[in-house]
Amino acid sequence: MRALGPALAERLEPVLGTVERHAAECDEKAAFPTQGLTAMRSSGLLGLLVPARYGGLDGTVPDLLTVSQLMARQDMSAAMVFAMHGQQVAALVHHASEELRERVLPRVARGDLYLGSVTTEAGKGGHLLSSGTATRREGDLIELDRMAPIVTGGAHADAYLITALAPGATSEGQVSLVYAERDQLDVQVLGGWDPMGMRGTHSVPMRFTGAVPHDQVVGAPGDFRRVTVDVFAPLAHLGWSACWLGTAAGALSRTLRLLRSPEERRRRDLKSELLLTRLSRARQRIDTVQAMLSHTADVYGTLSERERGGAPWQLLVNALKVTASEQCPAAVEELVELVGLRHGYLRNQPLALERALRDLRSASLNYGNDRLHLANGSLSLLDQETTLV
Ligand SMILES: Cc1cc2nc3c(=O)[nH]c(=O)nc-3n(C[C@H](O)[C@H](O)[C@H](O)COP(=O)(O)OP(=O)(O)OC[C@H]3O[C@@H](n4cnc5c(N)ncnc54)[C@H](O)[C@@H]3O)c2cc1C
Structure with a gap:
């Protein structure tokens, strides 16, 4: 995960606190994180990707991914709200007419427009x-x-x-x-x-x-394809994957804190081979997604718009989505097996593994993995050289 600059980290801190405080209640009531959104508005974070000339924070795609990931450690729903707003903002920044940008982006930067x-x-x-x-x-x-x-x-x-x-x-x-x-x-x-x-x-x-x-x-009338290829699909897959990764990493971190607590150390053998193997597997899955996310984000930043339409890039970004949506829930599943029923399966436990698992179950459906496998099969046929980017 790319570290945030100190100014951005300072803006984010109170937002993370607010999101964390309300996460369980929003889940319980299936309620929108209203307080979280208010905090995002007042922190300026809704304007993270808005260029400075429109009053925004001039942030980068890696900034968006880091913020989404950190938020998802506490609450995947709030993180998704933020990441998807970022995707909409990026579409406006890169494809709206200058007149529309001038009308809309300063208001996004002020926190007046959640998209x-x-x-x-x-x-x-x-x-x-x-x-x-x-x-x-x-x-x-x-x-x-x-x-x-x-x-x-x-x-x-x-x-x-x-x-x-x-x-x-x-x-x-x-x-x-x-x-x-x-x-x-x-x-x-x-x-x-x-x-x-x-x-x-x-x-x-x-x-x-x-x-x-x-x-x-x-963008041009009838040409959403161009916006999709350039911004919409890449930022969806990068942003969602960052959220899923944050949720899995947060779950592992909380589990490790529990395992190392004095009370738990009296009850468990931290040298148990089963425990160590499960921890290793969970960490391996998380590190795999982290490596793929950060590589994919780096490649995205280097490509021209034409290259973003090419098979090698599309194969990579689709594979990121499919991999993250499989490995992140699998990592949390390992943790549930590891800690067992009380900490892993009961609702409203401090580890919140049950909520993480329910949230992560949506990952394969949120733009169906079946659709992406079909697309990647066809794209693979187009890339006989198997060009790896
Ligand atoms: C938490 C969450 C939030 C969301 N928020 C939004 C939002 O704000 N705005 C929005 O517009 N959407 C949103 N979505 C919808 C999301 O982006 C997907 O469009 C949606 O999850 C797909 O729904 P579906 O599975 O019913 O449909 P489909 O994509 O049609 O898939 C249905 C099933 O049919 C199969 N299938 C259908 N067609 C094909 C095909 N051509 N190739 C292969 N398999 C196929 C798949 O196996 C799949 O399992 C959200 C989804 C979730 C889970």
Whole structure:
């Protein structure tokens, strides 16, 4: 994990404290981390990726990953809220028109705009590059009526990046990414959120109806593919993996603290071969993901936009997502076996392994691993040389 600069670390500290204090309650009630978001707003962290010329913190992708990872040590839901907001901000920074950037980014930097993500659609599931929602151009406006089955923090977001077909699209792949503020549309929450894990993300079904100015399309109309390849998919996979890794590392750290406590040392033999092997396996899984995450983030920083469209890079970033989503839950699973029923399986224990495991169960589903394996199989066929980046 890349260390944060001292100024950023200082901003983050109170946010981590707030997130930690409310994590168990948000999980229990399946409630959004409202206090955590308020702390993110006032710390300036919502503007982490906003360039300094718009008043932001001018942070880097590795900064985003470190902050997400540290937050996820306490609360994976709050970390996801933060990481996904960062992904939306990066899309605006790199693909919105200058006029839109000037209008929006200073408000993100001030903490006034928390951005929700609307890409999943009933019927097409998680597939990013298609949509079944038509839109209509009316003068300078784009009219839309978009159902969204799952929007993290949707009831709390101030604005959204929404995918839908470009006006006049002739195929389901001509998708636009549209920026819309809450008060520009009729925004309805259609239901609740009562899942196994990630309960604090409060990821609700929603409907967005109305019209937004045409200049709020991010990137060229119908060309969401370019935004996806350049920013959206890489930051999703990097950001999610950082969250999963943080949760697994936090779980291991808490477990080690317990094992080394005087009370526990009286009860357990720390030289037990079974215990040592399980610890080793958990650590190995975590270090594997850490190495892959940091390598993938480094490679991302060196690539041109054209290279980000190439098979070797896409294979790597997809493999990061699949690997992290498998190894992080597996590491926590080892820890549950290691500490046993009381510390590992009961709810509301200090180790919070049960919550970590429930949260991490979402990882393979959050953009289905099956989809990524199919994509990587096809990409492998395109890269006969097996170019490793
Ligand atoms: C905690 C959490 C928060 C989320 N927040 C948001 C959010 O804020 N905004 C948002 O838009 N989305 C969000 N999502 C949705 C997420 O990004 C995925 O789109 C979603 O999890 C996929 O849902 P699905 O499994 O029902 O659909 P699908 O991706 O359609 O997958 C369903 C099943 O069908 C199979 N399958 C279907 N099609 C294919 C295919 N072509 N190739 C291979 N296998 C296939 C897969 O095996 C999969 O198991 C969130 C998800 C989670 C878990």
